[in-house]
Amino acid sequence: MIPHTSKKHALALDFGGTKLAAGVVNIETGEISALVRKSTPAEQGAQATLQTMLAAGQEAVKRSGLESQILRVGVSFGGPVSKDRTTVLHSHHVADWDGIRLTDQISQVFGIPAYMDNDANAAALGEWHFGAGKGAENMVYIQVSTGVGAGLILNGQLFRGSALAGEFGHIIVQPGGPRCACGRFGCVESLCSGWALARDGKAALREAPLHSPLRELCAGDLDQISAKTVIEACRRGDAQAEAILQRAFTGLAIGIANVVSLFDPDTLVLGGGVTRAQDVLLRFLEPALQEYLHPLSKGRFVLKFSELNGMETLLGAALLA
């Protein structure tokens, strides 16, 4: 008989809008024993996505050789989930997810309990247990990737409000600013998310000089422009890219200043793809924080970057219970 305490692993499943990941995680050490990644078959809808993920999860379990030690499945979903965290409310990226009781289906397939939360909450948990937020009492984790979200650790536990707390991407910091995916104008996400930077880069290319780093990086092809292109163009001195990122990270700074005024955290962690360009981000973010942070807030919290190399969501999913 295997003693219960030897079951210190979780199968973690991360449903992203563009990527799926599955891995077997040692929940004491954060070690990932098997990692399987797939592209999200977004255009084929929710059921195809789920089947792809289930296959990836089974592959991860098999490759890990730890099947008997896995006590649960932790699921991160890239979108809002129900208050009881059994059911997907919506995905902005993949059709037909609304109302799917995801934990039931996953639990049945693997024969162990399954637990779910949204990706920002999972990533906040991961960063808090294993990464930059270790030891924090009040921590705000801000994720700037394709979209923008946040996970809140308050008084040493994940705070969910009535279910949808932490919608940092949709606080309005520039009324009358660019249109957001939510239909309103000037949300943080409409300014500094991956999709917003790509949108602004494409608009800039239409008016770009004949020779500019932005134009050269994408060979004049609109479809080649992503947030990465804009960031790299800025590194090469592109004036349009600089203006885009100035506006974007000023918006992020105002959002951070507001969150700090409301939560008075000891630790603020930045994660997500866009924040990996720390050099460019800090060039704009630091002076903007100086300008926009409340005088009393300065020096009251530490600003850190994710320390988990993009694994924070998967690691956090493993901790859900």
Next chain:
Amino acid sequence: MIPHTSKKHALALDFGGTKLAAGVVNIETGEISALVRKSTPAEQGAQATLQTMLAAGQEAVKRSGLESQILRVGVSFGGPVSKDRTTVLHSHHVADWDGIRLTDQISQVFGIPAYMDNDANAAALGEWHFGAGKGAENMVYIQVSTGVGAGLILNGQLFRGSALAGEFGHIIVQPGGPRCACGRFGCVESLCSGWALARDGKAALREAPLHSPLRELCAGDLDQISAKTVIEACRRGDAQAEAILQRAFTGLAIGIANVVSLFDPDTLVLGGGVTRAQDVLLRFLEPALQEYLHPLSKGRFVLKFSELNGMETLLGAALLA
């Protein structure tokens, strides 16, 4: 011998920037047995203010006839207090408060333990126990009076962050907007607080037509203009006052929308002098909330007004322990 359980009263002291209040509160029922009010001798500084309050507290105890049943003193202070809540950090209204260990001094005078918090937190507690927030699990209390603040009840308890959480008045909702008391621009407080409305009313009077409700209400005297004047002028159809309040309560609405996105509360309570003009407030606030609330936030929370007639801070102070 009086059994311990009969001690169900607290002496509550409310240090406001312009008014002081002391009363003996039944902490089970919220009944106030004796209420003594004084003007804050602001120009004479902290020590004179403290002496005035101590005298008021002693008078309240005596008038109540409940001295033997008072188990503690609860203190609300109109400004930030230290993390351990023994010491005043600052008052924006009265000089020389910084660093005064207020609970020690009060405890010595009355011979019972004293507990302190800032006024917005005290008011949130009061409203949550005795008023519009009864039964809420996650409640945001927003106070719009001379200044603007908030108290946060999260997962059924007051949330303080590292000490200064809830600075709703200083979230920026209109970058580049009017200058705030904190030195930055476009904070909620710079738009809709009592002092901001008075400032805007005075500026309007300088350009007011010869016959306008605003001019008539103050008899052309700048010094007569307060937030109340602006609100009353709006009721009488004054176009300048309408424009002032439109901007002010749009700013408040954006702040509320942002707070709702972050906290996902079940209940949001508006209190403080400016919110007592519910007719005028709602005329501008409701359409602005329709415009600025996240689509997913609509219908997820109830918006209420304080039910404690200005006594929420004193009642909440009595609950501090």
